Amino acid sequence: MNFDFTAEENELKRRVAGVFTGEAVSEAQLMERASLEELKRTTGDFLRKLGEIGYLSLCLGPAQASESLKLLAAQEDVARISGSLFLSVETTARLFGGLVAGFGAHDQFSDLLALLAGGRIIAAVAVSEDERPDSGPGFSTVAWEDGESFIVSGTKPFVTNAPIADYIAVAASLDGKPAIFIVKPGDHAVVVGPRLETLGYNGLAVASLELREVRVPKEMVIGPLQNPTLIEFLRRTQDLLLTAASVGLMRRTLTESKKHADSHLRGGKPIFARQEIRFKIAEMLTLTQTAQLLCYRAAWMYSVSDAEAHAVLHCAKVFSAEASERVASMGVQILAGTGYVSGNPVEQAYRESKYAALAGTTTELARMSIAEELLKRHQV
Amino acid sequence: MDFALTEEQLMFKEQVLKFARREIVGRVQDHDLRGQFDFQSWKKLGEFGILGLHFPEELGGGGADVITSVLAAEALGEAGVDGGLTLSYGAHTYLCADTIFRHGTDVQRHKYIPKLASGDWIGCMGLTEPGAGSDVASLRTRAERKGDSWVLNGTKMFITNGAIADVAVIYAKTDPSAGHAGISAFIVEKGTPGFSVSRSLHKMGVRTSPTSELVFQDCVIPVENMLGYEGNGFIMAMQTVEWDRSTLLAPFLGSISFLIQRCCRYAQERQQFGRPIAYFQAVKHKIADLKIFLEAARSLVYRIAWCKDQGRPLNHLEAAIAKLFVGDWSLDPINDAMLLHGGYGYCHEYDVERVFRDSRLAPIGGGTSDIQKVIISRLM
Numbered sequence A: 001m002n003f004d005f006t007a008e009e010n011e012l013k014r015r016v017a018g019v020f021t022g023e024a025v026s027e028a029q030l031m032e033r034a035s036l037e038e039l040k041r042t043t044g045d046f047l048r049k050l051g052e053i054g055y056l057s058l059c060l061g062p063a064q065a066s067e068s069l070k071l072l073a074a075q076e077d078v079a080r081i082s083g084s085l086f087l088s089v090e091t092t093a094r095l096f097g098g099l100v101a102g103f104g105a106h107d108q109f110s111d112l113l114a115l116l117a118g119g120r121i122i123a124a125v126a127v128s129e130d131e132r133p134d135s136g137p138g139f140s141t142v143a144w145e146d147g148e149s150f151i152v153s154g155t156k157p158f159v160t161n162a163p164i165a166d167y168i169a170v171a172a173s174l175d176g177k178p179a180i181f182i183v184k185p186g187d188h189a190v191v192v193g194p195r196l197e198t199l200g201y202n203g204l205a206v207a208s209l210e211l212r213e214v215r216v217p218k219e220m221v222i223g224p225l226q227n228p229t230l231i232e233f234l235r236r237t238q239d240l241l242l243t244a245a246s247v248g249l250m251r252r253t254l255t256e257s258k259k260h261a262d263s264h265l266r267g268g269k270p271i272f273a274r275q276e277i278r279f280k281i282a283e284m285l286t287l288t289q290t291a292q293l294l295c296y297r298a299a300w301m302y303s304v305s306d307a308e309a310h311a312v313l314h315c316a317k318v319f320s321a322e323a324s325e326r327v328a329s330m331g332v333q334i335l336a337g338t339g340y341v342s343g344n345p346v347e348q349a350y351r352e353s354k355y356a357a358l359a360g361t362t363t364e365l366a367r368m369s370i371a372e373e374l375l376k377r378h379q380v
Numbered sequence B: 001m002d003f004a005l006t007e008e009q010l011m012f013k014e015q016v017l018k019f020a021r022r023e024i025v026g027r028v029q030d031h032d033l034r035g036q037f038d039f040q041s042w043k044k045l046g047e048f049g050i051l052g053l054h055f056p057e058e059l060g061g062g063g064a065d066v067i068t069s070v071l072a073a074e075a076l077g078e079a080g081v082d083g084g085l086t087l088s089y090g091a092h093t094y095l096c097a098d099t100i101f102r103h104g105t106d107v108q109r110h111k112y113i114p115k116l117a118s119g120d121w122i123g124c125m126g127l128t129e130p131g132a133g134s135d136v137a138s139l140r141t142r143a144e145r146k147g148d149s150w151v152l153n154g155t156k157m158f159i160t161n162g163a164i165a166d167v168a169v170i171y172a173k174t175d176p177s178a179g180h181a182g183i184s185a186f187i188v189e190k191g192t193p194g195f196s197v198s199r200s201l202h203k204m205g206v207r208t209s210p211t212s213e214l215v216f217q218d219c220v221i222p223v224e225n226m227l228g229y230e231g232n233g234f235i236m237a238m239q240t241v242e243w244d245r246s247t248l249l250a251p252f253l254g255s256i257s258f259l260i261q262r263c264c265r266y267a268q269e270r271q272q273f274g275r276p277i278a279y280f281q282a283v284k285h286k287i288a289d290l291k292i293f294l295e296a297a298r299s300l301v302y303r304i305a306w307c308k309d310q311g312r313p314l315n316h317l318e319a320a321i322a323k324l325f326v327g328d329w330s331l332d333p334i335n336d337a338m339l340l341h342g343g344y345g346y347c348h349e350y351d352v353e354r355v356f357r358d359s360r361l362a363p364i365g366g367g368t369s370d371i372q373k374v375i376i377s378r379l380m
Ligand SMILES: Cc1cc2nc3c(=O)[nH]c(=O)nc-3n(C[C@H](O)[C@H](O)[C@H](O)COP(=O)(O)OP(=O)(O)OC[C@H]3O[C@@H](n4cnc5c(N)ncnc54)[C@H](O)[C@@H]3O)c2cc1C
Pocket: A091, A124, A125, A126, A127, A128, A129, A130, A158, A159, A160, A161, A198, A206, A358, A359, A360, A361, A362, A363, A364, A365, A368, B281
């Protein structure tokens, strides 16, 4: 057992900190109000910087799960600076990159992977749909073979990065199995909808995607694949990065709340002098550290292929998502009027905190999965 | 970071689990109902080596590290050993014996530790008083030097094992004007004139562990019965508190595993509306919440144990966070475990009722949750 970061883990954290120096932090935070053009440029700039420190090449695909813990420790540092930037970067690196590196045939995407590693492209992954068919791989987006290529048709309601992406990986059903089709938004048959306005993560470019019989060359297709493997990989990757997002959000909220409580005077004293305030902050720290340790342990379990890794990740996902909502809510309460005004980091965290519970494996489905596994283990 | 336990640690935990199920659990319900200490189980704990696990072998101990001690305590809870017996064990081994071991002279160590490690003698620790609980520094028990003796006068309240203890570590003021720095610790043996048990308390939970009021009336003890040096008592008490917030929390973790087994079994056996209640999502939700709490709390408790094994002194922040989390966040899932059992959950016949009562001590004993928040916010 060792509760200290290793030299290697610390080194990655140090390099991430080097990317986010004073000015870069403000730039990342300005993304919340940025236009699509500005977003594309800023995200691209940060991707290149993160590429230079090797951040984008880590933990790509199931075969590299042993790097999960090292990565998570650095991921929460990025998430602490800007949740929107974090989700955008991770969608490119870990979701898109993980699919390409982990499921593509040997050498199939070496050029694309080099671009990804250097932070030269922005990518999106379109999986979820409005209606999931009960049978088959669970996609109503379908593909069929047509000579040397495939034709793909369907709609995806929410696709992160779609409006600024160079490539989009689309999950579709091919002969009753899931497959991934890599398309380019420049194609006229690839229709990216208008940018969606969301409750939080306003610095994220999310839109719907429609594929109108898009032709995809064979070399840009992954699969057909075994259903559980692909879906499990996507869920697990997303759940891990959402736990990092939640921990980052809690740390950001805690810092801002403590800063405010130390400097805001009421009755001639900083409000931190009052138990009603300082006890909230103590609770916020408790939740943050608890979530942090639980997330590290879940990531470690993946690193060592522990049989209980799935269940513990679901625990970490639910706990960190719900704790982040509570921490953000207490943060707003501490900042009071200031915290209620738009544009404040704590107000932003409050809006963002809802996302982790409903994205990836929703808290409802995660709880059902945790319980079902336990019921199986303790079968009578 | 690395969360791995060694093979030996895991094997030992398994052995304790089997031992407790075989030798102790069968008598738990009866003793709990009668509110009686189980001397037979105590003897078995001593024979198995639990009571002196972390002491050096030459003093009759097992030479175990703190993590192993935590795992052993967790295993007791997981087997279904009641919170009363585990509290008695904690107060005996950690609050009493460990304080003598850590601060005693060689003579004191050799005189007491072997007898305490074997369970032949029972130990207790008296810090709290009728008028001094959270505010330890306000304790009023007085120790006055008279020639070659110390004379103790005062009352101690809520003392675990008080009525059955052969030896007590008692905190008293040697300098009433010096606040914390005026507190010293003494060893008092049963039968010392002037030392008596005035009453035993009837409690909601942890009923097999006797809780008593102790009275010192011109109680004369030899001068060599002082532990450590004059004025160092507060520091010593705070060091025992770390045990309170690691090893003593471990049985709570274990009892959650115990509840998970019980709930899974009951949910599959109990039929309502023509199907096992495990079918209902609301029932699964409760089972999942036990697991989420367990996994969240686990790393916090192991972290303090690990810090202790590393020889890191006084991890107050980590300890307070663990204590606060276990104390406050365990209440809802344990309540839900009781609800899952419906009317049966309210009856003694089902172990869940006992665990519910026992667990209510977690946010009170060893420093209330409020006091943990005081500590955390002070250290931030
Ligand atoms: C900003 C944003 C960005 C996104 N980006 C992407 C992206 O890049 N790529 C992508 O593929 N997707 C993306 N999504 C989609 C996201 O992954 C889904 O919203 C999420 O998986 C939940 O699916 P849903 O909205 O269809 O909810 P539903 O599945 O319709 O669920 C509705 C509610 O019912 C509950 N529920 C459903 N089934 C059960 C059940 N069996 N038992 C109990 N409760 C149940 C759910 O937990 C939830 O509370 C994004 C969404 C948003 C909001």
